[in-house]
Amino acid sequence: MADLRVCIGDLHFKNPVTAASGCFGYGKEYEDFIDLGKLGAVFVKGTTGSNRKGNPYPRMVETSSGMLNSVGFQNKGIDYFISDIYPGIKQYNTHIIVNVSGSTIEEYVMVAEKLNDLEKIPAIELNISCPNVKEGGMVFGTHCPSAIKVTTAVRKAYHKTLIVKLSPNVTSIYEFARAVEGAGADAVSLINTLLGMAIDAEKQKPVLATVTGGLSGPAIKPVALRMVWEVYNAVKIPVIGIGGIMNATDAIEFMLAGATAVQIGTANFINPRVTVEVIKGIEDYLVEKDITDVKDIIGALKIPG
Amino acid sequence: MKKYIHDFQIIANRRINTEYFVLSLANEKKLPEIKPGQFVQVRVDNAPNTFLRRPISVYDVNYEKNILYLLIQVVGEGTRTLSELKNGEKLNLIYPLGNSFSLPDSEKALLIGGGVGVAPLMFLGRWLTEQKKEPVFLLGFRNSELQVDIDRFRKLGEVYISTDDGGAGEKGLVTQHPVLHNDTLDISMVYACGPDVMMKAVALWAEKKNISCEASLENTMACGFGACLCCAQETVQGILLVCTDGPVFNTKELIWQI
Ligand SMILES: Cc1cc2nc3c(=O)[nH]c(=O)nc-3n(C[C@H](O)[C@H](O)[C@H](O)COP(=O)(O)OP(=O)(O)OC[C@H]3O[C@@H](n4cnc5c(N)ncnc54)[C@H](O)[C@@H]3O)c2cc1C
Ligand SMILES: Cc1cc2nc3c(=O)[nH]c(=O)nc-3n(C[C@H](O)[C@H](O)[C@H](O)COP(=O)(O)O)c2cc1C
Ligand code: FES
Numbered sequence: 001m002a003d004l005r006v007c008i009g010d011l012h013f014k015n016p017v018t019a020a021s022g023c024f025g026y027g028k029e030y031e032d033f034i035d036l037g038k039l040g041a042v043f044v045k046g047t048t049g050s051n052r053k054g055n056p057y058p059r060m061v062e063t064s065s066g067m068l069n070s071v072g073f074q075n076k077g078i079d080y081f082i083s084d085i086y087p088g089i090k091q092y093n094t095h096i097i098v099n100v101s102g103s104t105i106e107e108y109v110m111v112a113e114k115l116n117d118l119e120k121i122p123a124i125e126l127n128i129s130c131p132n133v134k135e136g137g138m139v140f141g142t143h144c145p146s147a148i149k150v151t152t153a154v155r156k157a158y159h160k161t162l163i164v165k166l167s168p169n170v171t172s173i174y175e176f177a178r179a180v181e182g183a184g185a186d187a188v189s190l191i192n193t194l195l196g197m198a199i200d201a202e203k204q205k206p207v208l209a210t211v212t213g214g215l216s217g218p219a220i221k222p223v224a225l226r227m228v229w230e231v232y233n234a235v236k237i238p239v240i241g242i243g244g245i246m247n248a249t250d251a252i253e254f255m256l257a258g259a260t261a262v263q264i265g266t267a268n269f270i271n272p273r274v275t276v277e278v279i280k281g282i283e284d285y286l287v288e289k290d291i292t293d294v295k296d297i298i299g300a301l302k303i304p305g
Numbered sequence: 306m307k308k309y310i311h312d313f314q315i316i317a318n319r320r321i322n323t324e325y326f327v328l329s330l331a332n333e334k335k336l337p338e339i340k341p342g343q344f345v346q347v348r349v350d351n352a353p354n355t356f357l358r359r360p361i362s363v364y365d366v367n368y369e370k371n372i373l374y375l376l377i378q379v380v381g382e383g384t385r386t387l388s389e390l391k392n393g394e395k396l397n398l399i400y401p402l403g404n405s406f407s408l409p410d411s412e413k414a415l416l417i418g419g420g421v422g423v424a425p426l427m428f429l430g431r432w433l434t435e436q437k438k439e440p441v442f443l444l445g446f447r448n449s450e451l452q453v454d455i456d457r458f459r460k461l462g463e464v465y466i467s468t469d470d471g472g473a474g475e476k477g478l479v480t481q482h483p484v485l486h487n488d489t490l491d492i493s494m495v496y497a498c499g500p501d502v503m504m505k506a507v508a509l510w511a512e513k514k515n516i517s518c519e520a521s522l523e524n525t526m527a528c529g530f531g532a533c534l535c536c537a538q539e540t541v542q543g544i545l546l547v548c549t550d551g552p553v554f555n556t557k558e559l560i561w562q563i
Binding site: 022023024025029030032033053054056057058059060061062063064065066067069071074217218266268269270271272273 | 307308309310348354355356357358399524525526527528529530531532533534535536537538539543544
């Protein structure tokens with residue numbers, strides 16, 4: 001049996017396969033389908049300083065090999081998370097990582113500070129890349145000085161593993177990766193959704209109530225792979241690869257491009273068991289290739305010439 | 306209720322008319338309890354542009370024979386691909402999903418369906434008869450050609466029909482049907498499933514008559530089990546999810562988005 005363990009900063013994952021934020025609820029939505037304890041980690045929903053209603057309906061439209069969503073940060077806020085959600089999920093035998101979202105630096109810091117005290121939350125993922133909120137969110141992720149500012153501020157306030165989630169809606173994503181590495185991030189995760197839109201030609205109207213939304217699913221995989229590879233070559237901290245992973249081969253491709261771990265998002269909607277199937281598939285691949293340690297495939301891409 | 310992912314086998318694909326067909330699905334495992342109003346998420350294989358699963362209401366269940374029935378209208382690639390399934394082929398479902406209709410106080414209840422919205426009413430009607438209630442159906446279709454399984458509905462209760470062109474039953478919308486305007490109908494509950502405009506009209510009628518009204522909504526869904534928050538519905542209690550809090554809502558709760 002191959003060794004599937006990987007490390008993100010000081011944090012040990014039993015395997016590189018995790019569930020992406022916003023696609024896995026708080027984990028319990030999947031309890032009927034899989035044993036959550038098998039996963040490397042679960043990234044739970046974007047959590048903000050206070051209750052957010054999210055965006056108006058329609059919030060979703062299917063596209064070629066993917067979907068656009070404009071859910072926004074529908075959540076009941078960090079205090080509700082601590083009082084009502086955390087007690088129910090802290091017994092999961094996997095790392096629960098909270099995706100921290102906000103509109104202002106103060107909001108990010110406030111949420112991060114409150115998460116310090118939760119024993120079973122070993123890390124946060126700073127979401128500076130959501131395309132679905134008017135102010136904040138992506139602004140921090142597409143303007144390098146802002147990305148540095150928010151990462152620095154949260155780094156000061158938060159004492160455990162800090163992962164920063166990068167936006168693909170920029171020209172040079174590796175510059176942002178380097179910038180947040182310099183500001184104290186322990187790891188980066190990428191990519192968040194790509195900004196897109198859908199139009200109903202019959203009605204001559206946008207399909208989503210917010211006009212634009214975030215594209216996810218296999219449609220974005222080539223872009224995500226390229227970005228993971230660029231970032232892997234630019235920083236020393238671990239990279240978590242995300243974007244259109246539907247099966248083990250996709251996950252392995254991300255690892256070859258340099259990802260230490262992967263997150264699976266949209267695929268869970270179609271196959272709620274995809275995460276555990278990917279773990280098994282990676283294991284089979286390693287055995288077949290006679291590789292004893294999954295860490296040996298991280299960044300192992302062979303580029304001819 | 307525990308949710309399952311199972312491969313079912315197609316044991317019949319019955320074409321009803323140019324638009325509708327019924328799939329009969331069998332499973333080796335014993336079917337869990339399924340409630341009227343609940344739906345399944347169907348994975349559509351071999352349809353390149355159909356990425357997400359398709360939500361389809363449970364049309365009927367035969368527990369003795371362990372068969373699940375789906376009534377489907379062909380509207381796009383996903384449903385067209387399903388319409389071409391052959392006996393023996395597999396269909397992967399996540400089920401049972403969503404909440405269910407509630408029991409009326411009165412002996413009789415009115416079940417109003419428009420188009421493919423009649424789908425959940427067969428199973429609801431059967432359940433009502435099992436609960437010693439009397440379902441009365443009012444079913445609306447564009448024309449007589451598109452009527453669905455009227456004989457089967459008749460076995461469960463009285464059936465009234467409306468068609469847009471008057472080819473069968475009364476001409477006009479279901480809400481114009483005389484049965485809604487005669488006061489002998491002694492009911493405390495009306496169930497509605499169909500286009501939003503129809504459900505809204507039924508809800509208004511019910512409100513005027515002081516009758517409770519439950520509607521089954523069809524907001525677009527990505528997951529169907531509460532994980533994506535895409536199927537949001539504005540209600541008096543704030544945003545609720547059609548896939549887990551619904552699809553059945555008391556219309557008093559709804560803030561209609563049309
Ligand atoms: C809870 C629930 C229960 C449903 N039950 C049934 C059922 O029992 N039988 C049945 O035939 N259909 C049912 N539907 C609708 C069904 O899911 C859609 O018709 C189907 O997803 C269309 O897929 P498609 O690939 O064929 O069409 P697409 O190519 O996806 O769409 C074709 C056209 O259909 C419209 N459409 C797509 N999705 C929906 C939707 N969710 N509601 C209304 N219009 C839609 C689109 O606007 C488009 O114009 C239900 C939907 C929900 C949410
Ligand atoms: C419905 C939906 C909601 C999402 N919500 C969040 C969120 O709250 N925070 C976040 O950082 N990313 C969110 N994402 C982005 C995913 O975590 C992931 O980065 C993206 O979908 C790409 O991966 P995928 O192609 O595997 O889905 C969301 C994605 C979807 C589809
Ligand atoms: S469809 Fe995903 S939450 Fe309802």
